[in-house]
Amino acid sequence: MKKMKEFINSNIRQYGMIFALVVIMILFIIITGGKLIWPRNVSMLVRQNAYVLILAIGMMFCILTGGNVDLSVGSIVALVSAMSGMLTTTMGLPSWFAILISLITGLLAGIWQGFWIAFVKVPPFITTLSGMLIFRGIDNLILNGQTLPLSGLYVTIGTGSVPDILPNTIPEFLRVGDFLKLQNKPEYLNATMLFVGFILSIVYVFVVFLTRKSKKARGYEVPSMQSVIAKVIAFFIIINIFSYWLAMDEGLPIMLILLVALYAIYTFIATKTIPGRHVYAMGGNLKAAELSGVNTKKMMFLVYSNMGLLAGVAGIVTAGRLMAASPNVGQSFELDAIGACFIGGASATGGVGTIWGAVVGAFIMGVMNNGMSIIGLNVFWQSIAKGMVVLLAVAFDMYSKSKSRLG
């Protein structure tokens, strides 16, 4: 029992986040009368909030270096979408090429800021505040107040789904959506989505058990079998339910593939590579990290350059979803991303936080965004609600830290 308590204490932050996500979801399911989890709305939620997740991943690294943020990401999103509009619509270049150039633009914006932060030692807050103004200005110069339409690959990324290559192969009895009255077109299930989800969950199970076995064989410590089984079953169920849900709509959003890939790549970088470890070390104690051979300048430069690149990705995704490059896109995106990180358990002084946390935080933001839109709450109230959630999340963080005396 005592062990259990210790376990909960040491993991309260991690599980607290998921608990909060579940509570907020249930709350909105109730007040939207179930509309929040209509398959249509679930896939909308993923698409509409992808930018939060993408930006939050990059922002998490900024925060990890020592509580630094990047205020310019919303403007970079706008700049990148303006570039996209100019290159495709005005100049008539192919969209794959425009995407490439736009991504490089985002990366250059990040490199610009990384240079001032890392090598000239201008505080990140000020550098990115200035970037916020500069990039917004360039965006407006390019678009000159106009909104340019986007098409081709942009729209595919922003709104497309993987086509169903196995149509009408799902047996009748599996179509429980009909029975649950959860959707608007109950006669259809996307078999490809179900198939991909199922394969993924099976692969997941195998990977978990194989890693455990090989670790054990090499004499490393492994978590207990029961906890592994519990975790595997939970994830297996969650992955399949989620894919079932998406299958009731249009199937696998291309955006989701992108998000999963980004999540996987950046989790890997954060936890398994030397640069990742160095970022955590910097945030924990800059001086100690420096004296342990961490090249802190280089790390700052890389983290902010990467943030620019990810803001570029978010820009393309956003432009694609809106099917247009408009001058005012991306406003207050930086606050959504920063909020997601802090809701997701990042420490305001750096050194603590996970990519997983950023994802959960982004989901909480997304559920709130969509839930409040569905019930038609006006945007002013939406803003107040989001502000309160960020505040409470961090307050909870402080409270749990003082309880566990770890920190």
Next chain:
Amino acid sequence: MSEYILEMRNITKEFPGVTALSNVTFKVKKGEIHALVGENGAGKSTLMNVLSGIYPYGSYSGDIIYKGQECRFRTIRDSEAVGIAIIHQELALSPYLTIAENIFLGNERAKHGIIDWDETNKEATELLKTVGLNEKCSTQVRNIGVGKQQLVEIAKALGKKCELLILDEPTAALNDDDSEHLLNLLKRLNKEQGLTCIMISHKLHEVLSIANSITVLRDGKTIETLDNSVPVSENRIIKGMVGRELTDRFPKHTPKIGEVGFEIRNWTVYDPLNEERIVIDNVNMKFRKGEIVGLAGLMGAGRTELAMSVFGRAYGTKISGTLIKDGKEIVLHNVEQAIENGIAYVTEDRKQAGLIHIQDIKSNITLANLKQITNGFVVNEDEEIVIGKEYRERFNIKSTSVFQKVGNLSGGNQQKVVLSKWIFAAPDVLILDEPTRGIDVGAKYEIYKIILQLADAGKCVIVISSELVEILGITDRLYIMNEGRVVGEMKTSEATQEEIMSIIIRSSAGR
């Protein structure tokens, strides 16, 4: 009223998983200087935090009787209100405020909420006179040294009309002169104003010279209270602290000295904040494999600056000179290169520059040599756990597991983690800056054993220490530094404390 100004009875304080104090009884007579000694983690600071209200009433069990009244302090303000003041090891002064502002911080001289600056300055000046600090009260605190800051802290306590002053390791960061000044001041305040003091200290000679009574804590329990009016011996106290007699403070050792492994030639460094000021002036040193070389000197002699400038230019500007390792010149532009070339520097400032407190033991140990556990691009976390365990066992790091955050370890165990980190980095040249600062006697012995093992493994070991006893006890040869220059070199077996001091003083006078 009894002769005791303070009685703490049956104090028990528990943290999750640890009992920090169990049934501690601690009595202080009115008008005495009472020393509280014990190993790190014995519970001294915890006991004082209970007394001063940092751990509020209700978070511990037991009674506190102060001047015959039972006290239930909920905050520091409660304890200050009855005249108890605490000065922590880390000074709590605000660097950009003046001395006067600091003295009356939280205790402002004000009329109707408006600060009376004339009164503030007048009283501050008087208090400064009382503590013997010859500075203007309008000087910013960041502009005075640690020793003087300590005096400002005392003035601040006196300004609160304190009758019971608690000092946590007041001399830990001070050099010998400043320490002596501080101790004399305490004696004077004690005699003239009847100030009662509780002093936590690891420096037993200071304790013996100043305290009337000495209470020894061990593992959260009161072991004994000794009356120092009949002189007590250091060994007697150590026996109480560690529960056994320590016959030798330093492990026995026969050095196996090899050829020269590392050499510093014509090394000159300037102050990064003031490029005109020379900090290290043409230093030449040689270090042999398997030899432990001490750098002796007063604070500010330039020993830390020398070490850090050698360690990949972590300090200093306009650095010139050559480093020769194993007969070849090496050029180091940054710390990364220094580590790659087999040089390690263990900082004197464990807390600020040595450890990442929010991370666990294993991650701290591997930080300086992550490449070792990386295959290609991926950090092998399992291997990291294995390594963490290995060092935890080898150096007897007292902890619940390698997953424990280092911020929750005692000073001695933290130092073992820092040493593990640098030993894992597999250096050939190891510079240890104040390796036993703020560490208790038992843990010191263990650290010395580690240092000797390193020398026996054929490494060049360089020890910087402000405690001459330590330099004489552990090294084979020593350099004496003063004002950025090498002013003497001798075999440790031929050196005495007096001789070293006189060389330092003569070199200062000769300039």
